[in-house]
Amino acid sequence: MPKMVLAGIEIEVDEDGFIQDPEKWNEEVAKALAETEGVTELTEDHWKVINYLRQYYQQFGIAPMIRKLCKETGFSLKQIYDLFPSGPAKGACKIAGLPKPTGCV
Amino acid sequence: MKQKEKELSFCSRLLNGPYPSHVKELASSRYPLEIYEAGLKEGASAFGPGGYLSIPELPSGTSLRLSRYPEVWAESPFIRILGPAGGWMSAETLEALADLAERYGQGLVHFTTGGTLEIYTTRENIVPLVRELNALGYDVGSTGDDLRCITSCCGPARCDLALVDAPGLATYLGQRFIDDQQYPGFPQKCKSGVAGCPNDCIRAMMQKDHSFIGVYRDLPVIDELLLEEWVKSGGDWQGLIEACPEGALVVEGKSSKLKVDPEACVRCMTCINLCSAIRPGKERGVAWVAGGKYGHRGPKGPMVGYVMVPFFPIRGPEDYDALGDLFGAFLEFWADQAKPKERVGDFISRVGPSRILRELGLSVEPQVVEMPRKNVFRPCKGTVVEIKGAFYGCTG
Numbered sequence: 001m002p003k004m005v006l007a008g009i010e011i012e013v014d015e016d017g018f019i020q021d022p023e024k025w026n027e028e029v030a031k032a033l034a035e036t037e038g039v040t041e042l043t044e045d046h047w048k049v050i051n052y053l054r055q056y057y058q059q060f061g062i063a064p065m066i067r068k069l070c071k072e073t074g075f076s077l078k079q080i081y082d083l084f085p086s087g088p089a090k091g092a093c094k095i096a097g098l099p100k101p102t103g104c105v
Numbered sequence: 106m107k108q109k110e111k112e113l114s115f116c117s118r119l120l121n122g123p124y125p126s127h128v129k130e131l132a133s134s135r136y137p138l139e140i141y142e143a144g145l146k147e148g149a150s151a152f153g154p155g156g157y158l159s160i161p162e163l164p165s166g167t168s169l170r171l172s173r174y175p176e177v178w179a180e181s182p183f184i185r186i187l188g189p190a191g192g193w194m195s196a197e198t199l200e201a202l203a204d205l206a207e208r209y210g211q212g213l214v215h216f217t218t219g220g221t222l223e224i225y226t227t228r229e230n231i232v233p234l235v236r237e238l239n240a241l242g243y244d245v246g247s248t249g250d251d252l253r254c255i256t257s258c259c260g261p262a263r264c265d266l267a268l269v270d271a272p273g274l275a276t277y278l279g280q281r282f283i284d285d286q287q288y289p290g291f292p293q294k295c296k297s298g299v300a301g302c303p304n305d306c307i308r309a310m311m312q313k314d315h316s317f318i319g320v321y322r323d324l325p326v327i328d329e330l331l332l333e334e335w336v337k338s339g340g341d342w343q344g345l346i347e348a349c350p351e352g353a354l355v356v357e358g359k360s361s362k363l364k365v366d367p368e369a370c371v372r373c374m375t376c377i378n379l380c381s382a383i384r385p386g387k388e389r390g391v392a393w394v395a396g397g398k399y400g401h402r403g404p405k406g407p408m409v410g411y412v413m414v415p416f417f418p419i420r421g422p423e424d425y426d427a428l429g430d431l432f433g434a435f436l437e438f439w440a441d442q443a444k445p446k447e448r449v450g451d452f453i454s455r456v457g458p459s460r461i462l463r464e465l466g467l468s469v470e471p472q473v474v475e476m477p478r479k480n481v482f483r484p485c486k487g488t489v490v491e492i493k494g495a496f497y498g499c500t501g
Contacts, residue, residue: 038161066290067440077164077288085161 006032016090018100022057025097033095038085046083046095049073053096063093063101113138115145134213136225140177149173157249158182160231164288166245167231183215184231184245186222186238187286190257190275190299201241209234219296220256221247249289252436255279256313257299258306266377267301268319268389269419275299277425278432285436292443295436296398302385304374310410311397314449315435317428318394321372322416323386324365331382332363345379390418393431396450408450411458415473434465 001012001020007028012020017036019025030050034042042050052073056064066088070077077088084091089101116138119128132138144151153171160167170181186202188194194202202222206214209230215223226234235245247254257275261267275298279286298309300318309316336342342363346354353369354376356362376383397410417428438461443452453461462469 065445070290076284077290078284081164081288086159087164090159 014100016094016100018094019097020099022097022099025054029097030095033097037091037094039083039091039095042095043083045075045079049075049080049083049092050096053093053098057096057098063089063098113142116142131213135211136213137178140172140174143174143177152181158228158231160228162232163235163245165248165251166235166287168248181225182228182231183223183225184234184238185217185247186224186243187246187254187279188220188222188256190255190272190279191259191262192220192256193259198241198243205234205237209237219247220254220298244283244287246283246286250291250293251287251289251295252282252285252291253294253296254286255282255297255299256307258301260301264301266304266374266385268321268385269299269301269317269391270422271299271301271319273422274317274391274419274425274428277422278429281429282433282436291436291440293446293448295439295449297432299391302374303372304378309397310394311407312399313397313410315395315432315439316393316397316410317391317417317432319389320392320416321386321389322418323388324367324370325372325377325386326384327363327365328382328384329362332380335380335382340380340382342380345376348375348379350375388418390416390424391428392416393428395435396448396453398448398450403448403451405451405454408454410450411453412473413458413462414467415470431465435461438464 001014003010004013004017004019005011006019007026009024009029011024011029014020017033019029019033031042034040034046039046049069052069053063056068064072066077069088069092070080073080075083080088080092084095086094093101116128116132120126120132128138128141131141140151151173153173156169156171158167158169166187167182167184170183172178172180202214202224203212206212206224210224210226213225215225217223224234238244255275255278257271258264258267260269260271260273262272278297278299285291295315296313298307298313298316300307300309300316302319305318307313309318332340332342346356346363350373351369351371353366353371355364355366357364372386374385377385392412393414394410395413396408398408400407414431417431418424419428439449439452442456443449447455457474459469459474462474
C-alpha cells in the first residue's frame, strides 16, 4: 500500500490517493488532500460538505447517496462540482478522509 | 497490401460486397484494425469493461473503454457530444467536427443510437477538445447515471404528420434540464425523447424512460371530397376499413361515406398513414409516457412504457413550462424513491402508476391505469377505489 506524507504525517493511501485509516484524518490533512484535488482554499461551504460527509460516515460507516448529500447540505450537484472539481466521490469524499466510495456518491 | 490483408483476414472479409462496410470506414481512419482483428480471431470482444473518467470540469460526457490488448491499444477514452433535437447537422458543423476528430482523435466519429456523437481521443486531449467544441456551440454530456440526450423526430420541420413541434419541445427540455444531462446524480440512466405523433418514429414508447408523444384527442378528420378522389385513383378503401385495429371505420348506410366510431377509435395513426384523405384531429397535445426500455437489464426485462397521462394540450410554446414542471417533478420523484440502478420502468412497475400520479398531484383515471396501453379515451366501468392497490402492487 503506498504512503503519502500529508501535513507532516505519513499516511497509507490506496492507488487513487484515498486515505486508508479515517482516524488519521484531521483538518490539516484535509487541506493537504485538497491540494491534490485542485482545491486551493477550503471555504466555509467546503467545510459544510466535508463535515456532513464525516458525520454521515461516522454514523453509518458508508458515504451518503449523492442526492442525500445535496439535499442535506442544500447545494445542487453543480455547486458541489464547483466546490470540488473532481466531484463528490473523488474530490469531496477523499478530502473528508473517507475510504473510496463504491456506491453512488 | 496483400501482406496486410493476410494479417487482417477476418476484417478483410468484411470489406467486400455491395453493403456499406464499417471496416472500410474504420480502416480509412486511424482506428487500429489489429485490435478488432485480434478480438475476432479469439472469438471475443477486443474490449474489456468501460469506466468513468474523472476529469475536473467534466462530470459527464467523457468515458473510457479498456482494451484487452494493451500492447496494441491500451485504452480508448472518448467524449460524447449532445446532439441537436431532430438529429440535423449542417455540412459546415460536420466539417468542423470532422476537423476536431482529425486533430484530437483518430479521424473517426461514432453516431450513437441515443442521438449523440462520440469522438475517440486521448485523456490529455479531452479538455482542449471540449473547449473547441464549446466554441462551436456544442457541449458534452449524456454518460453515466444522468438524463441522457433528449432526442426527437424531425417534427413539422420535415414531416406532414407531426402533431406537435417535437424538436421544439425537445430543445426546450434539453435547455431546461441541461444540468441533469451533465451532472450524473440519478440512480440510473434516464433516456428521454419527444415524438411528434403516435407513429413514434423515435421509439419513445419503447426505447426511452421518460418521454412525450404527440397525440390528438378529437377524431380523425375525413375529407369526403379527397376520399372520393382517393378511391377513384385506386385507393383500397376496403383494405383501409379492415386495417383499423379497432374496427372503428364504418361505412354509413349504403353510401360510400366513411365514418369514425368515436367509442372504438383509439386515435392511432393507421388510417391516417394509409389514406391521405384522413388527417389527424385538430385538438392536439402530448401523452406523457414513462418506463420504456429495451434489453434485459432490470427485473422486468424489456418493457413498453406506461401511458401515465394520455393528453396534455399543447397550443404553443407557452404550454412547455407546465410540461417541463411535470418532467422535472417526475425525475425528482424517481431519483428520490428508486433503488440504486433501478430503471424508470422497473420503478413504475414496483410502486405502481397510480401512486406516482397521486404523488405528482395528477388525477388517477381508471381507464388510464387499468389498461394503460389500450384506449385511454374510452369510458371505463372500474373506479379509482377498486383499482387502488389492486393492479400494480400499489402501496399508496
